[in-house]
Amino acid sequence: MRNLAFVARVLFPISAAISVALAAVGLEALPGTPEIAVLVIGLPDLPFHLRLDALSSFFLMLLGLASAGVSIFAGGYFREGEGTAPGLICLQYHIFLAAMALVLVADDAYAFMVSWEMMALASFFLVTTNHRIPEIQRAGYLYLLVAHIGAISILLCFGVLQANTGDYTFGNMREQHLSPFWASCAFLLALFGFGAKAGILPLHIWLPEAHPAAPSPVSALMSGVMLKTAIYGLVRVTFDIGGEPLWWWGVVALALGLATAIFGVVFAAVQVDMKRLLAYSSIENIGLIVVAFGLAIVFYAYAMRSLAALALTAMLYHCLNHAMFKSLLFLGTGSVLHATHERSLGKLGGLMRYMPWVGWATLVGVIACAGLPPSNGFASEWLLLQSLLFTGGLPNPYLKMLVPVFAAGVVLVMALSGYVMVKFFGVIFLGRPREERLAEAVDAGALERLGLAWLVAGCVLLGLFPTFVIEVIDPIPFALVGRGLAQSGRVGDWLLLAPVSAERASYSPLLVTGATIAIVLLTFVLVRRFYHGRLRRAPPWDCGYPQQTARMQDTAEGFGQPIRQIFEPFYRMRRELPSPFDAAPRYRVEVEDPMWAWIYLRIAATIESISRVVGLLQRGRIAIYLLYSFVTLVALLFLTQA
Amino acid sequence: MSFEGVAAQLLAMLLALLGAPLLSGWVNQCRAWLQNRTAPPLLQPFRMLHKLFWKESVIAHDATPIYRLSPYIVFGCMLLASMIVPTLSTNLPLAPAADAIALVGLFALARLFISLAAMDIGTSFGTMGARREMLIGFLAEPAFLMVLFTASLISNSTSLATIVSSLAHRELTILPSLAFAGVAFTMVSLAENARVPVDNPATHLELTMIHEALVLEYSGRHLALLEWAASLKLFAYSCAGLALFLPWGIAEANDHTALLLALPVLAAKLAVGGFLLALIETLSAKMRIFRVPEFLATAFLLGVLALLVHLLLGA
Numbered sequence: 001m002r003n004l005a006f007v008a009r010v011l012f013p014i015s016a017a018i019s020v021a022l023a024a025v026g027l028e029a030l031p032g033t034p035e036i037a038v039l040v041i042g043l044p045d046l047p048f049h050l051r052l053d054a055l056s057s058f059f060l061m062l063l064g065l066a067s068a069g070v071s072i073f074a075g076g077y078f079r080e081g082e083g084t085a086p087g088l089i090c091l092q093y094h095i096f097l098a099a100m101a102l103v104l105v106a107d108d109a110y111a112f113m114v115s116w117e118m119m120a121l122a123s124f125f126l127v128t129t130n131h132r133i134p135e136i137q138r139a140g141y142l143y144l145l146v147a148h149i150g151a152i153s154i155l156l157c158f159g160v161l162q163a164n165t166g167d168y169t170f171g172n173m174r175e176q177h178l179s180p181f182w183a184s185c186a187f188l189l190a191l192f193g194f195g196a197k198a199g200i201l202p203l204h205i206w207l208p209e210a211h212p213a214a215p216s217p218v219s220a221l222m223s224g225v226m227l228k229t230a231i232y233g234l235v236r237v238t239f240d241i242g243g244e245p246l247w248w249w250g251v252v253a254l255a256l257g258l259a260t261a262i263f264g265v266v267f268a269a270v271q272v273d274m275k276r277l278l279a280y281s282s283i284e285n286i287g288l289i290v291v292a293f294g295l296a297i298v299f300y301a302y303a304m305r306s307l308a309a310l311a312l313t314a315m316l317y318h319c320l321n322h323a324m325f326k327s328l329l330f331l332g333t334g335s336v337l338h339a340t341h342e343r344s345l346g347k348l349g350g351l352m353r354y355m356p357w358v359g360w361a362t363l364v365g366v367i368a369c370a371g372l373p374p375s376n377g378f379a380s381e382w383l384l385l386q387s388l389l390f391t392g393g394l395p396n397p398y399l400k401m402l403v404p405v406f407a408a409g410v411v412l413v414m415a416l417s418g419y420v421m422v423k424f425f426g427v428i429f430l431g432r433p434r435e436e437r438l439a440e441a442v443d444a445g446a447l448e449r450l451g452l453a454w455l456v457a458g459c460v461l462l463g464l465f466p467t468f469v470i471e472v473i474d475p476i477p478f479a480l481v482g483r484g485l486a487q488s489g490r491v492g493d494w495l496l497l498a499p500v501s502a503e504r505a506s507y508s509p510l511l512v513t514g515a516t517i518a519i520v521l522l523t524f525v526l527v528r529r530f531y532h533g534r535l536r537r538a539p540p541w542d543c544g545y546p547q548q549t550a551r552m553q554d555t556a557e558g559f560g561q562p563i564r565q566i567f568e569p570f571y572r573m574r575r576e577l578p579s580p581f582d583a584a585p586r587y588r589v590e591v592e593d594p595m596w597a598w599i600y601l602r603i604a605a606t607i608e609s610i611s612r613v614v615g616l617l618q619r620g621r622i623a624i625y626l627l628y629s630f631v632t633l634v635a636l637l638f639l640t641q642a
Numbered sequence: 643m644s645f646e647g648v649a650a651q652l653l654a655m656l657l658a659l660l661g662a663p664l665l666s667g668w669v670n671q672c673r674a675w676l677q678n679r680t681a682p683p684l685l686q687p688f689r690m691l692h693k694l695f696w697k698e699s700v701i702a703h704d705a706t707p708i709y710r711l712s713p714y715i716v717f718g719c720m721l722l723a724s725m726i727v728p729t730l731s732t733n734l735p736l737a738p739a740a741d742a743i744a745l746v747g748l749f750a751l752a753r754l755f756i757s758l759a760a761m762d763i764g765t766s767f768g769t770m771g772a773r774r775e776m777l778i779g780f781l782a783e784p785a786f787l788m789v790l791f792t793a794s795l796i797s798n799s800t801s802l803a804t805i806v807s808s809l810a811h812r813e814l815t816i817l818p819s820l821a822f823a824g825v826a827f828t829m830v831s832l833a834e835n836a837r838v839p840v841d842n843p844a845t846h847l848e849l850t851m852i853h854e855a856l857v858l859e860y861s862g863r864h865l866a867l868l869e870w871a872a873s874l875k876l877f878a879y880s881c882a883g884l885a886l887f888l889p890w891g892i893a894e895a896n897d898h899t900a901l902l903l904a905l906p907v908l909a910a911k912l913a914v915g916g917f918l919l920a921l922i923e924t925l926s927a928k929m930r931i932f933r934v935p936e937f938l939a940t941a942f943l944l945g946v947l948a949l950l951v952h953l954l955l956g957a
Contacts (some may be wrong), residue, residue, distance in 0.1 A: 411784040
């Protein structure tokens with residue numbers, strides 16, 4: 001186990017094969033009837049109940065598909081001398097994977113919480129792989145703290161759901177009919193608890209700290225898959241074990257989701273650390289997923305089941321897509337990090353020339369993350385917009401007005417994510433290297449390339465064949481909201497995606513891609529046929545300015561400057577501007593997450609002042625402590641007398 | 643897919659390819675007249691393209707394949723977009739491939755590639771152009787979608803063909819929501835097509851240019867393709883605007899008489915539209931770049947207002 005080659009060449013590829021098998025199992029089990037198993041492990045009289053239904057199978061498939069690519073990549077990624085020994089990392093990594101799988105199939109609160117905690121702890125140890133760096137210790141601690149506050153809330157939620165029966169199996173919770181008040185309590189607790197894991201505002205603060213700290217395959221798994229287990233939990237509690245959803249739950253989720261999405265993308269635009277940028281982009285995507293989730297609740301509560309199915313499908317599809325493209329992007333940053341030892345965007349540049357494999361793979365991820373056709377990201381965002389648009393039938397007039405405004409917000413988020421992705425890709429891979437040593441960067445190794453290629457294939461195929469994906473997903477909305485898209489025969493055929501009807505809306509990624517490629521090839525051939533294909537290389541022109549250095553390109557700060565200016569009230573900025581007469585001018589700008597100052601530092605200050613008051617009791621003299629005991633005793637005696 | 647369908651689709655493609663430079667030439671001509679200059683001939687854009695295609699393409703030493711690929715992709719996206727927008731007929735075989743949302747997606751894909759290509763060489767103007775283009779893009783795109791959403795809500799469909807036929811068959815009244823949407827659309831199309839007051843297509847003053855900064859390093863056939871793509875974009879935007887706000891006269895079946903009638907109607911509408919564009923460009927002054935977000939935010943809010951007005955008044 002201490003041998004790196006063994007871990008890299010044997011264990012990780014085997015694990016990838018197991019992941020593929022897991023994905024196949026998920027795919028196979030999706031349309032079937034739920035299967036139940038009881039494992040007699042753990043405490044006496046408290047066996048693990050497991051259940052594999054459509055929802056679990058789908059998320060298992062997601063886990064398998066994403067982790068297959070990540071595991072293969074990890075085989076080529078981990079090195080000696082980067083914190084924890086490779087053997088130990090391998091162990092933690094696989095405990096993490098297994099715990100996530102167990103979360104997805106758990107059918108009682110006990111098994112769920114045990115695997116949930118296992119997942120949190122394993123990922124905590126993975127995040128703190130480089131545990132000697134104080135920053136990383138701090139990030140790991142923060143992550144652990146938020147994870148546990150969330151876990152307490154989830155535990156309380158299960159406590160509400162079992163409705164005083166003392167039976168914590170999900171089967172029992174399904175039977176209970178809670179009053180609207182308690183059902184709402186359970187939903188809000190679940191939203192808080194799972195939201196802490198998913199990164200819903202304002203509980204997102206751990207994401208931008210933990211993702212840069214973790215090794216890239218771990219960030220990929222955490223962002224691509226672990227965040228989705230939280231979404232799984234939310235869907236499970238709301239639509240399956242939590243009783244009938246009320247419409248205002250959906251509005252709460254919609255508002256929170258939109259706020260999270262806007263916040264995430266606005267902050268992603270100004271980041272200068274590439275992994276932090278991706279972490280904020282994950283927050284944005286979780287926001288979009290929660291918007292779709294909220295929409296599904298609203299539709300379901302008003303018994304508009306087909307539209308609920310549409311929104312739920314869009315949400316699950318986006319979960320799958322985000323797992324693929326965000327893992328891909330995180331792995332790409334991992335290769336860049338290994339090749340250059342640099343995470344700051346301001347010191348990268350021009351890597352397309354030295355790392356073409358990573359560059360092209362990342363480009364696919366970038367197109368998907370920006371939500372552009374014909375990628376998978378576009379397909380799910382298209383479905384989301386469709387479900388946001390056709391809300392005319394909502395009986396509540398305020399909601400009817402509100403939902404298109406949400407559509408406007410969602411559209412703004414999607415457009416801004418294009419900006420973020422151009423910045424991400426352009427600054428890292430294009431232009432000229434901003435540091436001389438970047439010219440020594442080497443491309444990713446064979447295993448890393450294989451991992452990237454797997455995820456690229458996932459992004460492309462999921463984008464080109466949306467109807468197949470929707471047909472696969474279909475049993476889930478059918479089971480949860482009582483209607484599916486494909487089951488009512490409205491997905492369209494293999495070529496054309498038409499979730500409502502062809503007159504109403506249709507999109508065909510195959511036709512769009514085919515036509516674009518045909519036009520490109522035809523143009524290429526015709527230009528050469530009628531004119532010529534001569535090409536000459538020369539120094540760049542740049543309006544004839546003779547002296548050009550790599551320093552004259554936009555830095556990451558420069559590229560984000562318009563966004564900083566437009567959304568200025570959002571940020572807490574610290575700027576240091578040089579005076580015009582400075583001999584050695586230095587310009588510095590720091591953008592902070594305002595949630596720290598608005599919420600967390602205030603909580604910390606309150607707790608500190610309370611503890612200072614309590615601290616007055618602490619005198620350090622034994623006589624006073626004896627007096628306290630005496631007074632307490634007298635008080636208790638008095639109370640028992642009365 | 644019938645023979646008539648394919649023929650109509652090819653006709654639409656040819657119309658876009660030839661009509662787009664013609665429209666740009668017409669706008670330039672009108673602008674010159676309005677500014678008391680001697681106008682260039684109507685066919686000047688074709689001569690320009692022909693000249694550029696003959697010229698040798700010079701590219702920087704360290705340009706990556708993205709740089710060489712981008713003009714083709716941008717051209718492909720724009721041509722596809724103008725084949726999807728209903729020009730002569732709504733009955734096109736490619737039309738179901740992309741609805742209004744996918745159309746905006748196609749424009750965004752082209753924008754991504756042109757911006758990446760501009761950043762590829764690593765010159766100061768290139769990155770500046772990319773930054774500004776993305777700035778305009780992220781504001782204009784949602785505004786354009788809001789306009790399209792308004793039309794979609796009115797006709798209960800995001801498919802352009804359905805929108806056109808349902809808007810063409812309504813009573814001849816001015817819908818307040820469409821009026822708001824029309825203003826928003828005008829503002830967006832000025833910004834998206836690099837027109838005054840947002841950008842000046844004729845400028846070569848380094849610090850003010852946006853579109854020119856993006857294509858600064860391109861030459862020869864690559865530049866020709868990009869210029870052609872730019873005029874295709876103007877053509878597609880104009881046709882989309884006509885389809886949304888003046889949908890009358892677009893053929894709904896692919897028979898010969900209807901198509902023959904649709905052609906002069908389209909030409910007349912485009913000629914008037916082009917003249918109005920030149921008029922706007924002549925009457926307004928170029929804004930500072932940091933005025934542009936305000937301008938486009940106004941367009942976005944007008945688009946949202948159009949949606950709300952439609953939902954409030956049902957009109």
